[in-house]
Amino acid sequence: MMAVLFTILASALGALIVGAILKRRGKGLMGGMALGAVAGLLGSLATMVPLQYCVLEPENHMFFELSVLGQTVTVNAVALLGILLVFVVTWSFALAIDRLRHQWQARSTTVWKADTAPGTFVGYDFSPWIFLAPTLVGLAVFTYYPAAQNFFLGTQLARRGVANTAFNCLDNFASLITSRLQDAHYYILSDGFIWHAENARYLAVFGNSVFFSVFIVLVANVLGLAIALLASQKIRGASVYRTLMIWPYAISGVVVGIVFAILLGGGGSGFLNQVLRLFGAEPLPFLSDPWWARASVVAAAAWNKLGFNVLIYIAALQSVPMELMEAASIDGANAWKRFLNVTIPMISPYIFFVVFLNLNYSFFDLYAVIDNLTEGGPVNATTNLVVDVIRVGVESRDIGKAAAQSIVLFMVVVGLTYMQFRVMGRRVTYGAD
């Protein structure tokens, strides 16, 4: 009964929202409402049938506290996630149906002229599918099936090495918000906080990932570009310097972690602290203080990536046409202005490329560095999303929760990639065209 009500409600809400949006855009209200209703119906069925309408069950115990403008409410995290999920899937269905409708309309109004449309198959032909089949089969078996399996696993109570599994709704996801206990508390514009969270373990881990990504990208790129500028000077033995600077790139994360652990070790042993002591200074808690430890990870990772960035930036700088620089000089631009207004725009595709790769690295590939440098500590200060997935899934063998975490990671990466192409793609200058 609840399930039927829920489906009807989703359809009605879909109809109202999509109808209103399309009407504002000057399209027909009825068409929009029909589209919304169908999307709502499909969206709720596509999410709730596999989930067996579990988000509606009242015995769910995953709650968190939310304070907005001083008002505190207790939120059922599972229900909240369920509604969000239905919303997102419905939205995707609406977009997809709308696009299909447009294509269908375009198709029915276009007169196909096979001889004037190069690159299109005449009529409906199966041959493209045959050519694509090997790749598609490979993708299906090795990428899509495991990915789908991962989504399934995210809804299971499952342990590595235990044959039994049990369906547990969206609890694995909800536990990321509630910290598994009912005492995670989020504040928005209340209790003197603009934004604050208490006992929100996963949010802190998420924050670490963001912190590492921002600072590693920043440090590795600013330093990389600066070194590339220096290394591009025409001096004797430049190629030797360049090779030496690029060399850290060839070192694996494990070795980087160990080398920095020896360099930065706390207590009496770290090389840097030994040097500090020689000069009569107090040793610094490079690895045992949360902020120092985070900075140490950034330093190690940025150092590791620096060589690669320098390499790309040296190539980028060599691609900047001398005529442009000369023209700018004649127009009275000083070195800084030439750098800012000529060099940077000219190398922006390279910057985009490097930032994208660095960002991917800081999100996905930091495990070896962190594991060997800080082991995610102290007190999780350097535990990022990937370290946590491995800790939960491999060390704790709790593969259901690890699957849920990896889906979050997947969504973050999809979002990041999308944003990067949208935001940065517009500002990047690819040559003359």
Add this chain to the structure above:
Amino acid sequence: MKRIIVLMLVVLLLLPSLANAQDDDRITIRFWHIWGNVTWLPEVVEPAFEAAFPQYDLELRVLDGYRNAYDLYTLAQEQGDPPELLQGTSSNTQAPRDSGFFKPLHEAIAGRTEINGIPVRLDEIVGPAAIFYQLDGEYYELPWNASTPIVFGNMDLLVEAGVAEDVNDFAAIPSTWAEVHEVCAVIVDKFDDVDCINFGAGGWYFENALAMQGAFMANNENGRGGGCVTEVLFNSQEAVDYLAWHKSLEEAGYWVDYGRAEYNITWADSKLALHMTSSAAARGRVEIGEGNGFTVGADRMPYNQDVDYVGNTVGGGMILLTDGLEPEVEEGALTFLMFLMEPENIANWHKSTGYIPVTQSGFDYLEAEGWFDENPTFAVATNQLMASARAPQTAGAIFGSFAQVYQMYREVFQNILRNDADIQGALDRLKAEADLLIEEYNLLVPCEEM
């Protein structure tokens, strides 16, 4: 010429398969273990076993840590080709038992007193190890690398600080919580660049601290009193007291936390006076001391002087026997396990590492050699365990999500030590989270099946 080269290449290619053909009648016993740093196994045990039992081909594979080993083993099981023997760890006892991958040792032995002519020595397992490894009076796995936390001391530093009279004065190493404070005050006062004590903020010091004070880790007598564990008892007064002591050491600047492997460098540089760690590190500690010109002493794990001492608990590993083997393969695997329990092998294993001799005959062998008199550092662990009460508290807790809970308390303890966390509150939270994990595990593996 070309033909000759081609012919030679073909012969070269065929040679390994010919060699294999020769070995075909031998039964392969694969043993995955984590003792990569112990050369005694491949250099002494393997040839000795194969010489004594030419029908078997022992294949040792070294893996990086218990976690990795069990993970790869699970994979091998999923692929249908697991090794015959696997080394497992104490914090991960119940989960492998529930996995159905392994055959209980007592079932494989089936009451026999000897296997392939080697005596079964399970009834010789020394008391503290016996209660730890047994469940309902039976051995599910072979007890092997057992250890207990002890404190190693850099005796030269202790003498220089005036704490010890000479380098053989092991009694100067603090053995109560209060003594640790007293000795550390002297050390920190005497030296500018020497840390007093280091030990992990992790699990088994906590487990031992509870056992020493007679407290349980989990309900149903640590899961050994007939029923399964359904909740942990991490928020007891004894737990709070231990963490308060640990935190007081941290606040006074006596306890210093190091990163991975860093304590080895600090220890070698004589920048650390006391190091509490597994007794299995004895060989390594002592060798570093010998290599760097200082004497290494050892004494028991410090206990709470305000509470009656109950006993320490064993930690370490065991060897698990894969289920579903062909009878002759299982016989070979069992033969190797019994071979490891021979007094000479137990003694040599102890000497190469510091793990306690788990059988009485192994211990007697060492005593007869005068080993403990000559190497008092190696006697501390056995003495500590022999002085421990045989009680469920000292047997250690047993439940399926132990490894996961273990990870969890490492996190919580670090938080307590570094931040101004309220200890009781943090432990209450830890207990609640751990209880949820236990509940989830028991849902997947119902209690009566255990």
